[in-house]
Amino acid sequence: MPRKIKRTSNYQLTLDINNESFISPPRESQKTWILNRLVTELSYDLEHLSAVSSSMLPGAEVGVSLDREQSSLSDNDIMEDWQIPIMKKMAEFVTESGGDVLEIGMGRGVASDFIQSFSPKSHTLIECNDFIVSDFPNWKNKHPGCNANIIHGMWQDKWHEVGEYDGILFHTYPLTHEEFVEHVAQSTTFAEHFFAPASEKLRSGGVLTYLTNENDSLSRAHQRSLLKHFSRFTVSVIDDLNIPDDSRDSCWLPQMVLVRAEK
Numbered sequence: 001m002p003r004k005i006k007r008t009s010n011y012q013l014t015l016d017i018n019n020e021s022f023i024s025p026p027r028e029s030q031k032t033w034i035l036n037r038l039v040t041e042l043s044y045d046l047e048h049l050s051a052v053s054s055s056m057l058p059g060a061e062v063g064v065s066l067d068r069e070q071s072s073l074s075d076n077d078i079m080e081d082w083q084i085p086i087m088k089k090m091a092e093f094v095t096e097s098g099g100d101v102l103e104i105g106m107g108r109g110v111a112s113d114f115i116q117s118f119s120p121k122s123h124t125l126i127e128c129n130d131f132i133v134s135d136f137p138n139w140k141n142k143h144p145g146c147n148a149n150i151i152h153g154m155w156q157d158k159w160h161e162v163g164e165y166d167g168i169l170f171h172t173y174p175l176t177h178e179e180f181v182e183h184v185a186q187s188t189t190f191a192e193h194f195f196a197p198a199s200e201k202l203r204s205g206g207v208l209t210y211l212t213n214e215n216d217s218l219s220r221a222h223q224r225s226l227l228k229h230f231s232r233f234t235v236s237v238i239d240d241l242n243i244p245d246d247s248r249d250s251c252w253l254p255q256m257v258l259v260r261a262e263k
């Protein structure tokens with residue numbers, strides 16, 4: 001059975017393929033090439049992780065301890081301040097055509113403020129938290145002539161009510177432990193479960209943006225998942241993020257990649 005080994009002074013990688021027909025290109029040399037490449041790539045990732053791990057922040061314990069669906073939450077519980085520059089960039093992406101924007105998860109209204117500052121043709125929000133929705137009229141009053149409207153509920157339950165958009169900004173978080181396990185721990189990125197629904201509601205050339213917890217590039221699994229639903233994407237690194245040591249977000253490096261996926 002094929003075995004690939006990579007040894008360095010720091011680690012040893014061993015890959016054993018138990019089933020002869022697992023990965024079976026026409027020529028044996030192709031199989032050797034593919035598996036070598038895979039082991040080399042994993043080894044690059046390990047070297048990179050080792051290089052950056054000493055710059056990581058400790059962060060707080062990750063998980064969902066609150067009932068976040070209907071609680072009255074502090075600003076920091078909803079979104080930590082270090083994410084504000086990211087909200088601005090995401091708002092720029094979804095308003096670049098000046099068309100119809102859908103925003104999932106209003107939270108503190110920071111991204112909503114930025115979206116309004118770029119004067120989209122229309123601005124629709126979906127938000128499940130009663131406290132946040134009840135404050136929507138106050139938020140709207142701060143924006144004279146604002147054309148925004150809000151749909152109250154979980155986006156999953158309200159999807160049939162929304163039309164087609166030129167830009168979708170997705171920024172929710174897991175509301176329960178089950179959602180955390182399914183969409184964070186067992187997923188390439190939290191927004192992955194939203195890729196298919198987003199693509200369904202975007203016009204051709206429309207843009208989806210979402211927050212990742214990837215720091216300097218996208219994993220292959222993440223890229224493959226995106227390319228199932230979008231024709232292209234760009235990735236930009238937002239750096240110098242002022243993330244506190246006790247951040248509860250699972251982002252431990254002072255930079256994050258932001259995705260702009262195009263239908």
Ligand SMILES: C[S@@+](CC[C@H](N)C(=O)[O-])C[C@H]1O[C@@H](n2cnc3c(N)ncnc32)[C@H](O)[C@@H]1O
Pocket residue numbers: 068069078079087104105106107108109110111112126127128129132153154155156171172173175
């Ligand atoms: C991180 S906050 C959004 C922060 C926002 N981008 C800002 O700039 O203030 C996430 C929001 O998504 C909402 N949310 C979470 N899951 C949702 C769902 N399934 N449907 C609708 N809203 C959801 C939460 O109630 C919360 O207000």
